[in-house]
Amino acid sequence: MTSSTSVLTPIEWAQKACEALMAKFEPEKLPPDRFHYHQGVFLSGMEKTWRQTGEQKLYDYMKRWVDSQILEDGSIKKFNPDELDDIQPGVLLFTLYEQTGDERYKKALHTLVPLLKSWPTNPSGGFWHKGRYPNQMWLDGLYMAGPIAAQFGQTFGESDYFDMMAFQAILMEKHTKDPETGLLYHGWDETKEAAWADPDTGLAPEFWGRAIGWYPVALLEMFEYMPENHPDKPKLIAILQDLLIALTKYQDPATGLWYQVVDKGDRPDNWLENSCTALYAHAIAKAVRFGYLDAKFLEYAWKGYQGVIDTLMFDENGRVVIGKICIGTGIGDYAHYIARPTSENDLHGAGAFILMCAEMNLASAK
Numbered sequence: 001m002t003s004s005t006s007v008l009t010p011i012e013w014a015q016k017a018c019e020a021l022m023a024k025f026e027p028e029k030l031p032p033d034r035f036h037y038h039q040g041v042f043l044s045g046m047e048k049t050w051r052q053t054g055e056q057k058l059y060d061y062m063k064r065w066v067d068s069q070i071l072e073d074g075s076i077k078k079f080n081p082d083e084l085d086d087i088q089p090g091v092l093l094f095t096l097y098e099q100t101g102d103e104r105y106k107k108a109l110h111t112l113v114p115l116l117k118s119w120p121t122n123p124s125g126g127f128w129h130k131g132r133y134p135n136q137m138w139l140d141g142l143y144m145a146g147p148i149a150a151q152f153g154q155t156f157g158e159s160d161y162f163d164m165m166a167f168q169a170i171l172m173e174k175h176t177k178d179p180e181t182g183l184l185y186h187g188w189d190e191t192k193e194a195a196w197a198d199p200d201t202g203l204a205p206e207f208w209g210r211a212i213g214w215y216p217v218a219l220l221e222m223f224e225y226m227p228e229n230h231p232d233k234p235k236l237i238a239i240l241q242d243l244l245i246a247l248t249k250y251q252d253p254a255t256g257l258w259y260q261v262v263d264k265g266d267r268p269d270n271w272l273e274n275s276c277t278a279l280y281a282h283a284i285a286k287a288v289r290f291g292y293l294d295a296k297f298l299e300y301a302w303k304g305y306q307g308v309i310d311t312l313m314f315d316e317n318g319r320v321v322i323g324k325i326c327i328g329t330g331i332g333d334y335a336h337y338i339a340r341p342t343s344e345n346d347l348h349g350a351g352a353f354i355l356m357c358a359e360m361n362l363a364s365a366k
Helices: 010-024 037-053 056-069 086-101 104-120 140-156 160-176 208-225 233-248 275-291 295-309 332-340 347-366
Strands: 134-139 187-189
Touching: 010 037, 010 347, 037 056, 037 086, 037 347, 056 332, 086 104, 086 140, 104 140, 104 160, 104 275, 134 140, 134 160, 140 160, 140 208, 140 332, 160 187, 160 208, 160 233, 208 233, 208 275, 208 347, 233 275, 233 295, 275 295, 275 347, 295 347
Parallel strands: none
Antiparallel strands: 134 187
C-alpha cells in the first residue's frame, strides 16, 4: 500500500472514493443485506457527487442498489420497521422519483416515513432508537429520521413532519448536552434502565466522535427542507452553532483530526478517527455556506479535511483506501469506544468522507 501524494480537488477525491467502493461491490451486493443506513450514507454522498459532476455512472449505481431493494409494488424487500437506521436510506428515493417519476419510489416513501407517526417514544416523546432498545434516544437517530422526514414534509406538503423532527432534535439536545464542554453525550435513557445509563441522569458516559457528527449533519439537511419561518428554526440554528463552535476546541492541532472520544485527547490510548472528522468538517463548512457560522470557521473544516486526506493510502490497483474508521458502535464506556476495531473503506466511513469532499468542493468554489 502506498500513501497519498497526489494533489486532487475535493470532488476528485469524492469520485475516487466512489470508484473504490464501486470496484469493491456490485451495487446489489452492498452490505448488509437489507435496506440500511450503511448503504444510505454512502449513496447519499454519491448522489451529492453526481449532482456536482453529472457523472452518470454514479446515479446509475445508486439506482441499481435502490432497485434491488424496492419491489414492483413499492414495498421494501427487507428492512426492520422498528429501527431508525433502516429508515435513512429512503432519502435516496426522492432523487429517483424526481428523475424518473416512477410511482414505486413514492410508494416506498409512503411506506417508510409515516412509520414515524406511530414510532415508540420515551415518556417525554423522544423516539426509541430501535425496538430492542426501549426508551433509548441516540444522537445518530436524528440523521436516520430527520432529513427524510423534512424532505417528505416539503415534497408532499405535510408540514407536521417539520414540527415532529424539530421536537426530536430539541429534546435530544436538551437532555444530552453537557454544559461544561458544549458536547453531546452519545445517548440518553429517560428510564435509566439501559446498562450504560447514568443512574441519576440516564446519560451515556462519553462523547463519542461519530455519534456527535450525525447530529449537525442531520440538522443542516433538515434546514434544506424546513420553511425559513418555522418557529423552531432559530432555536435549532442556535443549537447547531453552539455545538460546532464547541467542537472546534477539541480539534487536534497537529493533525486536524478529532478523537474517537472527543474530549479526552490527552489520554495515551485514545486515537484519532476519520469518520467523525469528516462529518465535523462537512458540517462546519456547510454551516458557513448557509450563513450560520462566520467564514473564519472554514479554517477548521479545511484543517480537518486535509487531516483526513493526509491519512489516505492506495491499494495495488491504485484505488484509494480510507482507514482510521471506527466500525459500527453502540453506547458504552470509555474502554468500549477505545477498544473498537477500525476498518478500511467501510460504508459509513466512506460515506462520511464523500459527504465531506462534496461540501468542501462547494467551499473551494467560492
